[in-house]
Amino acid sequence: MKRYLLAVQFDESHPETEEELRAQLARTHKVNLEMEAAGSWVFAGGLMPSYASTVVRPANGTTTMTDGPFAETKEQLAGFWVIQCEDADQALAWARKGALACGRPIEVRPFNELPAE
Amino acid sequence: MATLTRMLGDIGLAEEAVQDAFAAAVQKWGEAPPPNPGGWIVTTARNRAIDRLRRESSREARHAQALLLHQPAEPKEVGPVRDDQLRMMFTCCHPALSPLAQTALTLRLLGGLEVAEIARAYLVPEPTVHQRIVRAKKKxxxxxxxxxxxxxxELPDRLQPVLTVLYLVFNEGYASTAGELLRTDLCQEAIRLARALADLMPDEPEVIGLLALLLLVESRRPARVGPSGELVVLAEQDRSLWDRALIAEGHELVRRCLRRNQPGP
Known part of the structure; x- marks a missing residue:
C-alpha cells in the first residue's frame, strides 16, 4: 500500500456562496464515507483561509515569524486527504471523485516512503 | 524490456538487467546463439536482477527480491492485453505523464529510438528529451x-496518446531523420503494435483507421526508393511494386470504418 496526499487547491479571490459551500461539504462527506468503506481513508481535513496562516522560518539557529502563507499566489491549500492505495490509478480515481465533490482542483502527491537509511 | 519490466516491476532495474544479459550474451554465445535467444536474454536478465538485488542491502530491495523469487516463472496475464509491449505502452502513455514524456518514453523503450532521434523528430534539444525520459521513469x-x-x-480515454505514439513511430520510419531514408524496422514495429491494438479493440474506429492508414502507406514502400537509394515521387512510382495484399487489407479496414459513418475522433 502506498500513501498519497490529495491537496485541494482554492482560488480565494473567488469564494463560493454559502449555499454552494454547504452542497460541497455534503458531497465531500459522502466521498469520505466511500473512502472509509473502501479502506483507503487515512485522514482528511479542511483548512481556514490563508488570512489565518503564519509562517515560521529557521534563521541562524533562531526563527522568524511572518503573517500569511508561503506564496502570494491566488491558489491556496484549502484542505487535504491522506489516503492509502494500491497504485497511482486508484489514487487518481479518488482524486477525480474528490475534485467533482468539492468543485476544486486537487494535486495528487505520493508520500516519500523510502526507508530512512 | 517490456517483459522484464512486468517481472521486475521497475523500468530502471529492467534496463540494467537487460544490459547485463546482453553483455553476457556477447561473451557466451560466440558463433552459436542458443535455440531461443529471446528467452535466454529474459532468463539471464531475470537472474542478473536477482543477483543485483541480493547485493543491495536496503529493506525495499530485499522485499522486491523476495517477491521476485516467489513469483511463478510465467505470471498469469490479467486484462485484455496479452502483449507485454502493449501493457508497457499503456504505462508509458499514462495520462499522469506529460504528452512529450509519454511519447519520448515509448519511442525510447518500445520503439528503440535513440534520444538524438527522438529529439530530431520533436525538434527539441537532446538534453530536454533525456531529462523528460529520466523524470518520467522516476515518476x-x-x-x-x-x-x-x-x-x-478507462480504455477509450487511455487510447489517444497510444495512437499518437504509434503514428509517430511509423512516421520516423517512413521518413527517417537519421541515416537511411527509410527505417523499415520502425514501420513494421508500429504496424505490429497497431495490429495488436486492433485485435484488442476491434470496436474502436480510431484504432482501425490508424491501422488502415499505416497499411496503405506501407503498401507503397517497395516503390518509394529507387535503385540508388533516391526517393521516387508518387507519380513516378512503379505501381506493380505496390503490395496488393496490404492494399486489400487496408481497404477492407477503411470500409469497416465507413460503415460506422462516424468520421473523426
Missing amino acids: IRDAGIPYRVPGAA
Whole structure:
C-alpha cells in the first residue's frame, strides 16, 4: 500500500456562496464515507483561509515569524486527504471523485516512503 | 524490456538487467546463439536482477527480491492485453505523464529510438528529451503508476496518446531523420503494435483507421526508393511494386470504418 496526499487547491479571490459551500461539504462527506468503506481513508481535513496562516522560518539557529502563507499566489491549500492505495490509478480515481465533490482542483502527491537509511 | 519490466516491476532495474544479459550474451554465445535467444536474454536478465538485488542491502530491495523469487516463472496475464509491449505502452502513455514524456518514453523503450532521434523528430534539444525520459521513469516508479492494462471503462480515454505514439513511430520510419531514408524496422514495429491494438479493440474506429492508414502507406514502400537509394515521387512510382495484399487489407479496414459513418475522433 502506498500513501498519497490529495491537496485541494482554492482560488480565494473567488469564494463560493454559502449555499454552494454547504452542497460541497455534503458531497465531500459522502466521498469520505466511500473512502472509509473502501479502506483507503487515512485522514482528511479542511483548512481556514490563508488570512489565518503564519509562517515560521529557521534563521541562524533562531526563527522568524511572518503573517500569511508561503506564496502570494491566488491558489491556496484549502484542505487535504491522506489516503492509502494500491497504485497511482486508484489514487487518481479518488482524486477525480474528490475534485467533482468539492468543485476544486486537487494535486495528487505520493508520500516519500523510502526507508530512512 | 517490456517483459522484464512486468517481472521486475521497475523500468530502471529492467534496463540494467537487460544490459547485463546482453553483455553476457556477447561473451557466451560466440558463433552459436542458443535455440531461443529471446528467452535466454529474459532468463539471464531475470537472474542478473536477482543477483543485483541480493547485493543491495536496503529493506525495499530485499522485499522486491523476495517477491521476485516467489513469483511463478510465467505470471498469469490479467486484462485484455496479452502483449507485454502493449501493457508497457499503456504505462508509458499514462495520462499522469506529460504528452512529450509519454511519447519520448515509448519511442525510447518500445520503439528503440535513440534520444538524438527522438529529439530530431520533436525538434527539441537532446538534453530536454533525456531529462523528460529520466523524470518520467522516476515518476512511474515513485508515484506508483502501475504496469497494468487499463480496465475496459478507462480504455477509450487511455487510447489517444497510444495512437499518437504509434503514428509517430511509423512516421520516423517512413521518413527517417537519421541515416537511411527509410527505417523499415520502425514501420513494421508500429504496424505490429497497431495490429495488436486492433485485435484488442476491434470496436474502436480510431484504432482501425490508424491501422488502415499505416497499411496503405506501407503498401507503397517497395516503390518509394529507387535503385540508388533516391526517393521516387508518387507519380513516378512503379505501381506493380505496390503490395496488393496490404492494399486489400487496408481497404477492407477503411470500409469497416465507413460503415460506422462516424468520421473523426
